[in-house]
Amino acid sequence: MTLQLRGRVAATLVGLDARSLVTTRQPEARVTFEGFAGDRHAGLTRPSDSRTPHYPRGTEIRNSRQVSLVSSEELAVIAALLGIPLVLPEWLGANILVAGIPHLTQISPSTRLFFAGGAVLVVDSENRPCIAPGKVIEAQHSRLPGIAGRFVAAAQGRRGIVAWVERPGAIREGDEMRAEVPHQVLYSQ
Amino acid sequence: MTLQLRGRVAATLVGLDARSLVTTRQPEARVTFEGFAGDRHAGLTRPSDSRTPHYPRGTEIRNSRQVSLVSSEELAVIAALLGIPLVLPEWLGANILVAGIPHLTQISPSTRLFFAGGAVLVVDSENRPCIAPGKVIEAQHSRLPGIAGRFVAAAQGRRGIVAWVERPGAIREGDEMRAEVPHQVLYSQ
Numbered sequence: 569m570t571l572q573l574r575g576r577v578a579a580t581l582v583g584l585d586a587r588s589l590v591t592t593r594q595p596e597a598r599v600t601f602e603g604f605a606g607d608r609h610a611g612l613t614r615p616s617d618s619r620t621p622h623y624p625r626g627t628e629i630r631n632s633r634q635v636s637l638v639s640s641e642e643l644a645v646i647a648a649l650l651g652i653p654l655v656l657p658e659w660l661g662a663n664i665l666v667a668g669i670p671h672l673t674q675i676s677p678s679t680r681l682f683f684a685g686g687a688v689l690v691v692d693s694e695n696r697p698c699i700a701p702g703k704v705i706e707a708q709h710s711r712l713p714g715i716a717g718r719f720v721a722a723a724q725g726r727r728g729i730v731a732w733v734e735r736p737g738a739i740r741e742g743d744e745m746r747a748e749v750p751h752q753v754l755y756s757q
Numbered sequence: 758m759t760l761q762l763r764g765r766v767a768a769t770l771v772g773l774d775a776r777s778l779v780t781t782r783q784p785e786a787r788v789t790f791e792g793f794a795g796d797r798h799a800g801l802t803r804p805s806d807s808r809t810p811h812y813p814r815g816t817e818i819r820n821s822r823q824v825s826l827v828s829s830e831e832l833a834v835i836a837a838l839l840g841i842p843l844v845l846p847e848w849l850g851a852n853i854l855v856a857g858i859p860h861l862t863q864i865s866p867s868t869r870l871f872f873a874g875g876a877v878l879v880v881d882s883e884n885r886p887c888i889a890p891g892k893v894i895e896a897q898h899s900r901l902p903g904i905a906g907r908f909v910a911a912a913q914g915r916r917g918i919v920a921w922v923e924r925p926g927a928i929r930e931g932d933e934m935r936a937e938v939p940h941q942v943l944y945s946q
Binding site: 573612613622628630670671677688692732733734735752755757 | 790817881937939
């Protein structure tokens, strides 16, 4: 049995600066087979990095981390744990802020995300938190030293997901979206 | 916790004929970002079909069904259920016959398959059986009319998996292989 969930695109963002994690809001994103047009993570392939330690660093591999999605409900929990009013999706380098999908970060690999404008993304995996967004948050909160290090713990299981493009299209702020979770089977030998 | 399994490549096969399901054994397959070089299912994108009913037929989508894998143990069960001595991987249009991975068809989406020659495949999903391989099998067993229709039931949960290429390389008959099943979480709302 597949599971259907309905949510909403609360914001679309693009990583315009190749040297910075931070993304910038745009009312509409153009999505191609490479990812978000103009985004630093777009590409059919990418060099392997610390997230793929089974390859020599820099090996060209297929890019299954084209798009980063975070949940407004999960960001609110991270903010509460850090003791700050809010955590913005741009600080985490997210491309899509999703509202209304419970526990977005736990959604199964191969879940398909259908957007009103026709674009479809396929979930690769949970996006495990590293310290980089914590440093961005700390830079915004100079009265709270040490917040960078606390980010990783606060964001564990709440940092969102990465996905790749199955079907190009447009994704707009305010669009309805639908997640189709595939039939789940626990594999054991 | 990830789960590690070890198996072996019992055969490599290529779909040389664009009009036929049947694949042909070759001692070595060259694997690119498109799939098995020369195979009818190779390509970065593919037209959507009856397996993707959520798209208008023929829509260009990213090809996550580049490579078809079947298990020698599961084919033996299908053969026993059909009352024939064996079911060959070529009759199912498979590209890789795997030995030694229990319940291959149930392996989780996003499982990574590492081959000795450096190629890495990522599991998209179970390959649900249709009648086409049954017709190939029936053509080989003229004394057993009706076997085509019985194939779908016999192959349910045993017809193998489809996968896409994360890292190009060579895959050879006899190669060792390793499956890394990602940490499994059952998603619920």
